Amino acid sequence: MKPDVLRGHLDALLLATLDGRRLHGYAIIEALQLRSGGALDLPTGTVYPALRRLERAGYVSSEWSTVSGRQRRTYHLTKAGQRALVQERTAWREFTAAIEGVLGEGPWPAQA
Amino acid sequence: MKPDVLRGHLDALLLATLDGRRLHGYAIIEALQLRSGGALDLPTGTVYPALRRLERAGYVSSEWSTVSGRQRRTYHLTKAGQRALVQERTAWREFTAAIEGVLGEGPWPAQA
DNA sequence: TTCCAACCCGTAGACTCGCTACGTATGAAG
DNA sequence: CTTCATACGTAGCGAGTCTACGGGTTGGAA
Numbered sequence A, B: 001m002k003p004d005v006l007r008g009h010l011d012a013l014l015l016a017t018l019d020g021r022r023l024h025g026y027a028i029i030e031a032l033q034l035r036s037g038g039a040l041d042l043p044t045g046t047v048y049p050a051l052r053r054l055e056r057a058g059y060v061s062s063e064w065s066t067v068s069g070r071q072r073r074t075y076h077l078t079k080a081g082q083r084a085l086v087q088e089r090t091a092w093r094e095f096t097a098a099i100e101g102v103l104g105e106g107p108w109p110a111q112a
Numbered sequence C: 001t002t003c004c005a006a007c008c009c010g011t012a013g014a015c016t017c018g019c020t021a022c023g024t025a026t027g028a029a030g
Numbered sequence D: 001c002t003t004c005a006t007a008c009g010t011a012g013c014g015a016g017t018c019t020a021c022g023g024g025t026t027g028g029a030a
Helices: A010-017 A025-035 A044-056 A079-103 B010-017 B025-035 B044-056 B079-103
Strands: A060-067 A070-077 B060-067 B070-077
Touching (some): A010 A079, A025 A044, A044 A060, A079 B079, B025 B070
Antiparallel strands (some): A060 A070
């Protein structure tokens, strides 16, 4: 998978992963792998900065906890994050509809 | 529509638009608008450099022609471009499958 | 006949953001 | 005591889309 195709969709992915769950960064990466059937294997250098960005934006919130000597920062969605997720899902549908209208088979569906 | 979501998908869009057609840049932009139901309104500063990139890559080829005093550069797919388009469509399906596996409803489909 | 919209091409530079490469640390297994 | 999985993070790069220009023609409206 080309690297750039993720551009602009990562936020949606992270928000969706946190929908109804509390996860720490590392677990988010694993969840993404699992849910995408292995297609999405995001490096930490992609995910951690993105989570901080979402936190600055007020879409997620986090707390530190120590589990068996390991520091982990657990994230969860805020109310604003929930709303953002709804919008992201809508934007995704619009996006795919637009692309598929073009990619869709054959020269021309209807000659307007 | 956020600007970045197009990232990495523009080539597929352009190749698909030229599939079985000879079009000049301006016409490509209009075709994209039409086929996407108005969702895709790409600026010339996006399309022209992208077309030149595709031409350098050998996926499209172009000739100049003069239509009623106007210079236009008409593009068409090469053999390599045809093959690239097939790959782009496959990549698109894989991409959407991966994203939708994550965005898809609810907390978890199956707790592995 | 003057003006403006539509047509048509193009480049320079900014900006964004995912990725590479790196650094730190703990716990368990070998 | 070394190595691997777990777990966090940053700095800087790179690629590609967008903004903002600039150039030129045609045709119709005012």
